[in-house]
Amino acid sequence: MTTTSPVGRPLRPRGKRLQEDTRRHHRSLLLQQLFREGPASRADLARTTGLTRVTVSDLVGELVGDGLVEELGAPAETRVGKPPTLVGLAADSAHIVGIDLSAEDRMTGAVLNLLGQVQHRHEVEIAGAKGADAVALVHRLAAELIAMTDRPVLGIGVGSPGVVDAGGTVIDAPNLGWTDTPLSASLAEKFELPVVVANDANTAVLGEHTFGETGDGGLMVLRVGTGVGAGLVLEGALLHGHLGAAGEIGHVVVDPDGERCACSRTGCLETVLAVPHLRRRLADAENAPSRTAVLTTAGEQLGVTLAPVVGTLNIHELVLSGPNELLDGPLREAVDRTIRDRTMPVSSAGLVVRTSNLGEDVVLVGASVLVLAGQLGVS
Numbered sequence: 001m002t003t004t005s006p007v008g009r010p011l012r013p014r015g016k017r018l019q020e021d022t023r024r025h026h027r028s029l030l031l032q033q034l035f036r037e038g039p040a041s042r043a044d045l046a047r048t049t050g051l052t053r054v055t056v057s058d059l060v061g062e063l064v065g066d067g068l069v070e071e072l073g074a075p076a077e078t079r080v081g082k083p084p085t086l087v088g089l090a091a092d093s094a095h096i097v098g099i100d101l102s103a104e105d106r107m108t109g110a111v112l113n114l115l116g117q118v119q120h121r122h123e124v125e126i127a128g129a130k131g132a133d134a135v136a137l138v139h140r141l142a143a144e145l146i147a148m149t150d151r152p153v154l155g156i157g158v159g160s161p162g163v164v165d166a167g168g169t170v171i172d173a174p175n176l177g178w179t180d181t182p183l184s185a186s187l188a189e190k191f192e193l194p195v196v197v198a199n200d201a202n203t204a205v206l207g208e209h210t211f212g213e214t215g216d217g218g219l220m221v222l223r224v225g226t227g228v229g230a231g232l233v234l235e236g237a238l239l240h241g242h243l244g245a246a247g248e249i250g251h252v253v254v255d256p257d258g259e260r261c262a263c264s265r266t267g268c269l270e271t272v273l274a275v276p277h278l279r280r281r282l283a284d285a286e287n288a289p290s291r292t293a294v295l296t297t298a299g300e301q302l303g304v305t306l307a308p309v310v311g312t313l314n315i316h317e318l319v320l321s322g323p324n325e326l327l328d329g330p331l332r333e334a335v336d337r338t339i340r341d342r343t344m345p346v347s348s349a350g351l352v353v354r355t356s357n358l359g360e361d362v363v364l365v366g367a368s369v370l371v372l373a374g375q376l377g378v379s
């Protein structure tokens with residue numbers, strides 16, 4: 001936590017506050033280590049975090065008391081000397097409610113444990129609900145999900161379409177009829193729980209970064225659904241951009257002679273790549289070779305659009321997230337080939353272009369990461 005001065009610059013915390021922040025930071029270090037590397041002894045934790053043995057023992061005791069960490073006994077292979085006792089994250093000590101609002105026709109939700117594993121699922125039909133009705137629907141889904149678990153709920157994470165500010169207000173989400181809608185605040189008030197709302201592509205990239213077996217280089221997740229948007233994790237941090245709109249690549253014009261877009265421009269990336277457009281063109285194609293040509297053309301146009309991004313940022317992984325039957329095949333191959341053709345070898349040599357290991361759950365899993373990062377400092 002930082003305090004904010006009237007001119008908006010963070011102030012350095014002082015005195016008691018500083019001690020509490022240090023303790024909280026040390027707790028996060030331990031949780032982070034157990035989260036990323038699995039069970040460890042107290043001595044291992046001291047070595048890997050750089051904290052003293054006394055500090056580690058003290059904080060582990062506190063975390064065990066809180067129920068977030070559990071004693072696991074000694075590893076079976078230890079034969080010589082006094083075996084160290086391992087401690088690990090208690091994955092089901094608390095649950096997280098994750099909500100994905102990116103589908104056109106329904107709101108999907110899940111109860112996840114502290115390791116981002118789905119425990120229960122639930123969804124509600126949107127059925128044309130907009131504005132306050134759509135907010136009420138999110139509240140209903142959250143209430144029904146909370147009722148599905150008997151564990152304490154650590155918080156609610158929501159991946160929403162559109163631009164979302166740092167306070168969880170949805171600035172603009174046309175599909176749901178939201179303009180400056182304080183979704184996070186209304187959920188927090190109703191449920192008295194920590195709530196984090198973020199753009200769905202940003203939520204997806206956090207899910208992929210934390211639970212998607214990704215490397216440590218730059219990661220871009222391109223979400224292809226009703227619309228098209230991207231999320232980026234660079235140098236270990238989510239890229240927000242000047243006004244929180246980083247990754248809004250869907251309305252970059254890629255074909256000035258193309259189709260009219262919902263945003264009133266012509267030939268936006270969405271008109272080439274969004275699922276409804278792709279499916280329509282595939283339905284119009286007469287045979288298998290022409291269907292392959294549709295996907296290849298879309299992949300090439302995406303590659304042309306992303307090559308400057310790859311050249312600029314030297315990202316390591318480009319993950320295509322959406323219906324795999326559309327994305328994984330000629331489309332992905334065309335993106336990969338086009339980016340390599342249009343960038344220096346040094347930019348694309350280590351580049352991996354793939355689909356998401358988390359499949360359709362990537363936003364739900366990412367929503368759990370929003371809460372984990374905020375409440376436990378792990379991500």
Ligand SMILES: [Zn+2]
Nearest residue numbers: 251261263268
């Ligand atoms: Zn557009």
